[in-house]
Amino acid sequence: MTDRRLLKDEAYDALRAAIVAGDLEPGATLSDAELADRLGVSRAPVRAALARLVDDGLVETKPQSFTRVTPVVDREVRDAVQVVRTMHELVVGLAVPLVTPADLADMAVVNTAFTEAIRAGDVDAALEADDAFHDIPVRVARNRPAAATIERFTPLVRRLERARFGGLPGHESVRLHARLLRAFREGDVALAVSTTTQIWGALEQQLDVPAAGVATTGARPAPETTRRPRRAATPR
16 A cells, blocks of 8 residues: 555656656646556556646646646746745745754755856756755745645746746846845844745746747636646746
């Protein structure tokens, strides 16, 4: 039972990462048999992973017809950004009084890695370090609903970042990261929250820039799909 659960989780993580990175492109048809071969697992964990990805808004399906990667829709990403921004504001406010010297040291290390990746033009390393930096306050805050919401909807944001901007943030992100780290060191909750708002506000502004291959209208066509109702999704 444990192995089965782990296989489902591993398949989910691998497929979600491939969608976010663009290895599985918007509109790509997904075959559970082909994906099972690709991941080296049986079809059962792949089917379970695809069902979760439908709930996440990254995959859409019509029984006996198709399963495919959803298109990137600006309005849905904007909604996701607003939700994730609000959750990060919450966890930052909770985390500032709780951080330990070890937490601050970890933030400094990953922020240095982020800055170096920006200078080197290494998109993957920058995104990885960016996630690691913001994950520390999430872990410290210990607010499970907020953490789960961030985990669920951040991939929708990341996917558009790669499609639109190539995934690499500007040096403004480096400056804001440094300010957020300073706010944590000084125990300044107001500064930490306002900086977090700026970080995500900058991303929302970039959503207004037209991009080829990205739908800018509202919902995607509904008649072809049978999506389950959704419950509530420049690196930062």
